[in-house]
Amino acid sequence: MKATGKALKYGNNVDTDVIIPARYLNTSDPSELAKHCMEDIDKDFASKAAKNKNTVMVAGSNFGCGSSREHAPIAIKASGISCIIAATFARIFYRNAINIGLPIMECPDAARDIKENDEVEVDFDTGVISNLTTGNKYDGVPFPGFMQEIIASEGLIGFIRKQASKRL
Amino acid sequence: MGMTMTQKILAGHAGKKEVKAGELIMSSLDMVLGNDITAPVAIREFARIGMDEVFDKAKIALVPDHFTPNKDIKSAEQVKILREFAREKGIINYFEVGQMGIEHALLPEKGLVVPGDAVIGADSHTCTYGALGAFSTGVGSTDMAAGMATGKAWFKVPEAIKFVLKGKPGKWIGGKDIILHIIGMIGVDGALYKSMEFVGEGVHALSMDDRFCMANMAIEAGAKNGIFIVDEKTEQYVHEHSDRDYVVYEADSDAVYSEEHVIDISKIEPTVAFPHLPENTRTVGEAGEVKIDQVVIGSCTNGRIEDLRIAAEVLKGRKVYTDVRCIIIPATQKIWKQAMNEGLFDIFIDAGAAVSTPTCGPCLGGHMGILAKGERAVATTNRNFVGRMGHPESEVYLTGPAVAAASAVAGRITTPDDLD
Ligand code: SF4
Numbered sequence: 001m002k003a004t005g006k007a008l009k010y011g012n013n014v015d016t017d018v019i020i021p022a023r024y025l026n027t028s029d030p031s032e033l034a035k036h037c038m039e040d041i042d043k044d045f046a047s048k049a050a051k052n053k054n055t056v057m058v059a060g061s062n063f064g065c066g067s068s069r070e071h072a073p074i075a076i077k078a079s080g081i082s083c084i085i086a087a088t089f090a091r092i093f094y095r096n097a098i099n100i101g102l103p104i105m106e107c108p109d110a111a112r113d114i115k116e117n118d119e120v121e122v123d124f125d126t127g128v129i130s131n132l133t134t135g136n137k138y139d140g141v142p143f144p145g146f147m148q149e150i151i152a153s154e155g156l157i158g159f160i161r162k163q164a165s166k167r168l
Numbered sequence: 169m170g171m172t173m174t175q176k177i178l179a180g181h182a183g184k185k186e187v188k189a190g191e192l193i194m195s196s197l198d199m200v201l202g203n204d205i206t207a208p209v210a211i212r213e214f215a216r217i218g219m220d221e222v223f224d225k226a227k228i229a230l231v232p233d234h235f236t237p238n239k240d241i242k243s244a245e246q247v248k249i250l251r252e253f254a255r256e257k258g259i260i261n262y263f264e265v266g267q268m269g270i271e272h273a274l275l276p277e278k279g280l281v282v283p284g285d286a287v288i289g290a291d292s293h294t295c296t297y298g299a300l301g302a303f304s305t306g307v308g309s310t311d312m313a314a315g316m317a318t319g320k321a322w323f324k325v326p327e328a329i330k331f332v333l334k335g336k337p338g339k340w341i342g343g344k345d346i347i348l349h350i351i352g353m354i355g356v357d358g359a360l361y362k363s364m365e366f367v368g369e370g371v372h373a374l375s376m377d378d379r380f381c382m383a384n385m386a387i388e389a390g391a392k393n394g395i396f397i398v399d400e401k402t403e404q405y406v407h408e409h410s411d412r413d414y415v416v417y418e419a420d421s422d423a424v425y426s427e428e429h430v431i432d433i434s435k436i437e438p439t440v441a442f443p444h445l446p447e448n449t450r451t452v453g454e455a456g457e458v459k460i461d462q463v464v465i466g467s468c469t470n471g472r473i474e475d476l477r478i479a480a481e482v483l484k485g486r487k488v489y490t491d492v493r494c495i496i497i498p499a500t501q502k503i504w505k506q507a508m509n510e511g512l513f514d515i516f517i518d519a520g521a522a523v524s525t526p527t528c529g530p531c532l533g534g535h536m537g538i539l540a541k542g543e544r545a546v547a548t549t550n551r552n553f554v555g556r557m558g559h560p561e562s563e564v565y566l567t568g569p570a571v572a573a574a575s576a577v578a579g580r581i582t583t584p585d586d587l588d
Contacts (some may be wrong), residue, residue, distance in 0.1 A: 012358055015444060017553040021560075022532040026242035030208045038558040050533055062390060063358040066553060067532075068292040070209055070308040074540045091361050091392055092292055096308035144190045146322070157216050160317060164219070 001124045003082035004104060004132075008045070009116040010038075012060035019064065019072040020123035028071060030078035037075040056112045056122065059086040064093025077102045082123045084153060085129060085140070088110040098147050099156040101104065105129065107140035156162040170326040171419030171479050172364040173395055177303040177417050189327040189424075197227065199280055201289030203271055204232035206308070208228075208249040210290055213313035213541035222257050223319035229261040229280055230254050231271040233359075233530040235435040239535040241381030242486040269500025269526040272296040272384060272468035277500055279410025279461065283398045284417055288312065292325045293468050293550065295386045299379035301398035301416060306387060328363035330425040333370025340584055342478070344377030344470055344548065344568035347385045348439040352429065352449030360390035362426065365419065367397050370433045376405045377474040381568075384469045438583045438588050440546075441566040444481050444554045447474040452571055455581045462545040463488075466497030466524070467531045473503050475569040480512040480583045482573035484520040486500075494521035495537045497529060515531030518551040521576070533557045539564075547574045 004108045011167055019041075024036045038045035049055045057076065063086035064072060074098045074135060076084065083136040084097070087108040110129045114120060127142035153159035171179060175187050202210050207230055214222075220226055230250045233579050235243035250349065254262035261280060267272065272293050273283050281297040287304035288294065290312035297304035307321065315321050351358070351567045364386045371379070379396050386394025396402070406414060440455055443449040465471070465479050471547040476498060488494040498504040498517050504526060507513060529536030531549040539558030541546055542564065547557065552564035565581060574584040 015533075015551075015553045017556050022234075023535060025205045026240060028212070028246075031356050040555045053441075062360065065356060065390060066292065066551060068290055068294075068306040068308055069205060070310060071205075071292075074209075074307075077550065088360060090308050090357075090390060092308060094385075095311060099242070099308055099310035104256060125432075144192070156314050157213050160217055160314050164217070 001162045002121060003054065003056065004121045005056040005082050006052045007056050007058045007114050007116060007118045007120050008048060009114065010057065010059040013062045013065055014059050015063060015066035015083050016072040017066055020069065020075040025069060025071055025168035030074050033071050034078035035074035046079060049081055052104040053080060053083045054082060056120045057081050057084040059084065060111055061087040063089045063126065065090035068092045070096045072099045073100055074104045084159055085110050085114070098150055101155040107132060107138050110140060169424060170422035172363060172423045172425065173365055173417050173419045174303055174393060175325055175327055176419070178283060178323060178325055180559035187300055187325045188278065189325050189574065190220055190396060191325045193323055193325060193344040194320050194366030195323055197288055197315055197319050197321055197532060199229060199287040199293060200312060201229045201231070201271060201287065201291065202238060202312050203234055203245065203291055204246050204250060205234050206312060207292035208246045209309035210312035210316065211249055211253045213310050213325050214316055217313065217317045217327055219317045222259065222316045225258045227319065228259050228316055229275060230259060230270055231263050231274060233268055233270050234532060235412065235534050236268065237265050237525065237528055239435050244412070260571050262552040264287065267501060270468045270471060270528055273472060273499035273503065274379065275301060277409060277502055282406050282410050282412045282414035283402060284415030288315050292387045293384050295391065295393050296384040296468060297382055298386065298393050298395035301378060302403055303393055303395065305393045321341040325425045326361055326363045327357055328365050329449055330428045331364060332365050332368040332428065332430045333366060333433050334368050335370055335432045336373040336435065337433045340438060340570040341436055342568045342570070343374060345439040346434050348441050348446065348449050349383040349436050351385065351389050351446050356388060356447045357390040357443055359386065363392045364394040365388065366394065368551050372399055372401070375474060376401055383471050384525055385446070387548055392567060392584050403577050428434050438571050438572060440581060441493065441552055443552050443563040443565065446550065446552060446566060452581060452583050458565065458581040460492060460546050460575055461535060461543040462491060462539060462582060463494045464537055464547040464549060465572050466499060467528065467549040468499060469550040471497055471503070473506050475548065476503065476507045478569045479573040480515045483521065483577065484515050484517035486519055486577045486587070488576045492576050492579050493537070494576040495524060495530065497524040500525055500526055507511065527540055530557050546571050546572050546581060
């Protein structure tokens, strides 16, 4: 599986309150959440993500810190983001992204070097991230086997359904 | 190789003799929690799994606390999803307005978590119950759905950082000052993916309310969980609140820690976290002149009875500064009643503060005290991110209840000792 797209770049500690502010959490409808995604730090995020199609988010350390709201990865996914590359992810966000099937990749070097609007390609099987604009390549951390299985089942719910049907 | 306290609890719940840091395990769960924001998503995912029943009607807790009493039609619809699901599945621990409180204050009070438990909650501050010597951690709604269906969750076994506490805290110093000091020291990702284990004789000097506050903010250092050793105070608390049997786990003497910090809590001063990260800490002495518009005393971090008593001690016979709104929110109905019976509300109301029914409310910028553009609040809550309490250009300063109450009186950030 691969994702390609133009990079949208953000800093360290992008928290779930800026990804989707709590004032919009009285709904869990993905398309409504997407309208407000990142708006407190980047007013044009929704239009940029929609315009470019297959946009890749690139950020520093501790991406997604803060609350456990799954609305955060849901909003990003519904905005049309195909992958997030970050130096590190906050742990609940990491779990949630995998559990809902939003591809993410940890790679401090790529997160540092890639610039806004660079064309990026991510290969999830090998973990290789290519910056098509500069020609640089980086080794990201591919998902461990257990998580690959969850992703192959299109998230945790699919994984459990498969297991439940095996047991029957 | 020796195991940490957290590793031992996880091994016990995975049916293993030993687990190692980095290992992926499937753990059984003693409690699965959700609230009015996260549970509706979990309930939708639960339906997709296609199971008729939850794994255990007594081991699920649904607490509508964030936008309740329902602040608008959308919130009312969300809570309705919880209520109907709870009825349909026969879930015992559903708490309606009138019985509910902020989830992380409510669950220990209701005796729903005891030492040695493994708990997940679709709320990041689920780590609070580590104060009781339990493993508890925040997850997302999909994890919650899977937990409700199977009674299990996957975990990567964490490494741990050991915090050895010594000494006794000074007057006006509480768990909040200590944990803010620690987060200031290690940073908001200082414990990423790890456990924070609090040990040492200094722990005995801390009340359970102090420990709940500290474990609560482990997530603010990026930790998977925070956990305290179990002592007489823990056992007394558990006996007063629960009939359940419990297991006391201790770390092995040869357990391996990735870091160790010794903290003399007698040296900690009143501490404040400046916007917009909990790691931006300073002592109140170094804060300078910060004028404020609002004070919030409440939340799952500092809305417990001791917090209210401290606030009352400071506010007694004093007035809230003319330009400040002071909002006090007891975290549960039980705390509310206790505060009322102790006469704390007379003190608050005479001082010119508002007292609210239990709710998360302003803590997450939900309702009951939202900030306008450019406004500043001192809050005993746990997060001061951009826009957390309202307008993206408002500011939140995090403190304990003593500094918050004193600041309400002075109209700027200060300590009780600096009043009059
Ligand atoms: S009080 Fe604040 S931090 Fe605690 S559960 Fe409610 S919203 Fe979350």
